[in-house]
Amino acid sequence: MFVSYKWLQDYVDLSGMSCSELAEKITKSGIEVEGVEKKSEGLKGVVIGHVLECEKHPDADKLNKCLVDIGAEEPVQIICGAPNVGKGQKVAVATVGAVLPNNFKIKKAKLRGEVSNGMICSLQELGIESKLVAKEYSVGIFNFPQDAKVGEDALEALALDDEILELSLTPNRSDALSMLGVAYEVAAILGREVKWPVIEKEEAAEKASDYISVKVEAAEDNPLYIAKIVKDVKIAPSPLWMQTRLMNAGIRPHNNVVDITNYILLEYGQPLHAFDYDRLGSKEIVIRRAKEGEKITTLDDTERTLTANHLVITNGAEPVAIAGVMGGANSEVKEDTTTVIIEAAYFAGPVVRKASKDHGLRSEASARFEKGVDPKRTRAAGERAAQLMAQYAGGTILAGTSEYNNMKMEPAVISITLDKINTALGTNISAKEVTDILTRLGFDVKVEGEDFVITVPTRRGDITIEADIVEEVARLYGYDNIPSTLPKGSATAGALTDYQQKRRLARRTLEGAGLYQATTYSLTSMEKAAQLALEKREPVRLAMPMSEERSQLRMSILPSLLEAVKYNNARQIDSVALYEIGSVFLKQENDQLPEEREHVAAAITGLWEANPWQGEKKAVDFYVLKGALEALFAALGVTSQIEYRQSALENMHPGRTAEVLLNGEVIGFVGQVHPTLQKELDLKETYVFELSFKKIAAAEVEPISYQSIPRFPSITRDIALVVEQNKAAGELEAIIAEAGGALLKEVHVFDLYEGEHMEAGKKSLAFSLKYFDPERTLTDEEVTKAHEKVLQAVADKAGAVLRG
Known part of the structure; x- marks a missing residue:
């Protein structure tokens, strides 16, 4: 709601109160003022001028040479390109030295050899939005009424010196959707009185009821309908003060009759509509629900098909308006209109909202009917509109009204x-x-x-x-003024549980490793519910699913993550790394609620590193994702309890998948998605893992211990062992670590050879072993003795032979 500070003063005394101070008080009382705008801020030097002479520029077809009286000692010559400029007009003139919007400064200039001492302005050039400018001035300059005084401030005449408060109203405060409503609010804040408009009018002897009758067939939708008749109106532009108030409120001026209905809408908050009596086509107005398939062409020249859910105003035979939303073109007020029917009515919010939504017609009127108007103002609004039409359109008001009144709204008593x-x-x-x-x-x-x-x-x-x-x-x-108080009673200091801390640490670690957190649906389809699940059970189906695609509770996070990867790939994001810590749901017996378990899962594809300036690209592989997992285990302190074991799982690559064991118990897996599933999802090589986060977080972790940095040198020995091809490197590493004793501190595999120089069915695995003692320097004899135990152990337990 845009509220004019100057207009507001018509209804409540604001003396001693600046606009900014008022805005602060309104905000503190519960209605937020989003901002205060002074339309003319930064503008200066614009006056009202009188075009004394106007002729074509001698050297330019589209320019006019004008002699303009601007209230100075002598008229000035101004070159103007507006197509509608002409002799005798009163116009807005930006004089030399004037400043227009966007800090545009006016200087004396020469246009095609002719001197121009200023600029004749359109409303758009003065900062008024094009959509708010009357159609006749949408192209070209604006013409002031002939009684405008030459030399006076044009910005003041256009109410651009006004300040506009933008109120951010919540849906319940529909009472503030009018100037009078805001006046009540401000008067209450300041402790002052509200001044209502005085309605004084003369009525003719003829009665409105002799011209029109009102019949309502949908009483619940329209409990009150008042028709007022004004004859002998002359359609013309509305007064400038009314046009400027409408523009400042965000409404485009049309003509005196239409502008008056819009003015009353803003003043009283009561939407009105004006019908051309002669175009109505009958002497009755019938309000009813529309018939299925019935059509109406509205004021925007669009034919609309109605349903029985829409309320319409009819002439007894055909619709002439969609109630509370928009009038029909067949009863529109035009330049030749002489008799006007003023409609002042109360329409139920739901039926107006239904029509507004169905036809995509959101208007100032529909917005107010939807939120609720004050029925006590409906009659006064109609009478006020008739008064203004008599005053500014030369109309004659017929006596009384023709109406239907079954309004039973009573004030609430609390x-x-x-x-x-x-x-x-x-x-x-x-x-x-x-x-x-x-x-x-x-x-x-x-x-x-x-x-x-x-x-x-x-x-x-x-x-x-x-x-x-x-x-x-x-x-x-x-x-x-309301005092602040603290809660009474015993208090417990807030803190994260150990589990919550570990969950946060896991997120930080995975994000630090380059993965992005995803949040996916817990609901999935029957086909995907059990896909890649750690534990096979019957899926849990929703009692009332929104669709078959979201009918099951998931048993694994990975299908959802793979969908997210597919979605990104389809939008040319080829490198994706996502993780999620979320719940999966496992069915239980005897109609119990499903068991909810928290898992951690990830999916990566594309390039892990790309340094074009170095010509270096590294695609993701099994070891990239395994490295992220090991970082997670290290952060949670369970690295020593973790083992990997090659495995063949459904929908996973048989040679690039490993089960993950925690203290000998399988808690999940890591590996490549099976090529068949990759093809179904239109994915490139993609690697995933999913683990039971609850089991990882519940694992006992030894307290952190510290060791001093060794002062003595270590000794490294490398060995290459020839073993059967099916022998796992992890098994050999475990044997070496056990046999090496206290002196062996580190062991890791660094090479695998299965080339043509290797015996069939055999492979060579190379390990690096580091020996040292933190208390002293080791001798070759001590290292050799320990090393021989290692070689003997791998030969006895794994059949390994030292490669020559």
Whole structure:
């Protein structure tokens, strides 16, 4: 809602209150003011000029040479390219030295040999949005009324010196969708009175009911409909002050009749509509639900098909408007209109919203009907519109109205005690203060013993229960005045559990290794529910699934991660590294709720490193993902408890997959997705792991111990062992570590050879062994003795032969 500071002063005294101060007070009382805009800020030097002469530029077909009186001693010559400039017009002139939007400064210039002392401006050049400029001035300059005074400030005449408050209204505060509604709010804040517009009008002897009758067939949707008749209107532009107020509120001016209905919408918050009486085609208005397939061409020249869910205004035979949303082209007010029907009605919010949504027609009127208008203002709004049409369109108001009135909305009555208000707020507000606050808001307050009996005006449809009254008292009393209190009772210092700390550490570690966290659906399809699951059980089906694609609870995170990888690949993101720590769900017996377990999973594909300037590219492989896993185990302190064992799992590559064991128990796997599944998902080489995070986090971890840096040198021995091809390197490494005793500190495999010089069925594995003693320097004899034990052990236990 855009609120004009100057316009607001018509309804409430703002003396001694700047716009910025008012904005702060409104915000503190509960309605946020998003900003205050002064339209003319930074602009200067724009005056009203009178075009005395206008002729074509001698050397340019599209330019005009104008002699303009700007209120100075002598008229000035201005070259203007606007197609609609002409002699006798009153126009906005940016004089030499003037500043326009975007700090555009006007200088004396020569255009095709002719001197130009300024610039004749369009409204757009003065900073007004094109969509708010009347159609006749959408191309070219703006013409002031002929009574505009030459030399006066054009910015002031266009109300660009006004300040506009932008209110961010929550849906419940529809009462503030009008100038009068905002005036009530401001008056309550400042403790001042609201000044209502005075409606004084003369009516003809003829009666409106002789011209039109009203019949309502959908009483629940339209309990109140008032038709007012104004004859002898002359369609013309509305007064400049009205046009500027509409533009400042974000509404485009059209003509005096339409502008008046929009003006009342902003003033009272009551949408109105004007019908051309002669184009209506009958002497009756019938409001009913539309027939299925019935059509109407609306004011935007679009033919729309209606349904029985839409409320329409008809002439008894065909629709002439979609109620509360938009009028029909067949009854539009045009330049030749002489008799106008003013519609002032109350339409139910749901039926207006349905039509607005179905037809994609979101208007100022529909927005207000949807949120709720005050039925007590409907009649006054119609009378005020008739008054303005008589005043600014030369119309004659017919006596009375033709109406249907079955409106039964009564003000809400709420009882509450002073103790309940103070208990809820933690305050000690007196009964007198509460009464004063509620009275300032326009509520009728009666004190009966310890109870306040409050009658809430119909304009405040959001006030229905005791808590609403407490809120009104709180915001007008001032949130800053409510004391801060701490909770009473025993307190426990907040901290993360050990499990939560490990989960956070796992996330930091995997992200540090280059993986991005993903959050995927826990719901999946029947085909994917058990795919790549660590434990095979029957999937859990939802009782009321939203679709078959989301009908099962997942038993593995990986299918969802692979879908995410596929999604990114399809959008030319070829290198993807994702992980997720989330829940899987396993079915239990006897209709128990499924068992929920937390897993950690990851999927990587594409390049792991790419340094184009060095010509270096490294594709992901098994060892890249295994390295990330080992970093995770190291961070959680379980590295010594982990083993890897080659395995063949369904949907995983048979030669590039390993089970992961924690203290001899399988907790998950790591490896490459099977090429067949990769092809089905249109993926390139992709590696994954999934583990039971709960089991990793629950593993006992030895306390951290520290050792001093060795002062004595170590001795390294490398050995190449020839073994059977099916012999695992991990098995040999375990034998070597056990046989090496206390002196052997490190052992790792660094080479595998299976070339043509190797005997069939054999392979060569090379290990590096590091011996040292932290207390002394080892002798060759001691190392040789320990090394021989290693060679003997691998020969006896694994049949390994030292390669010559």
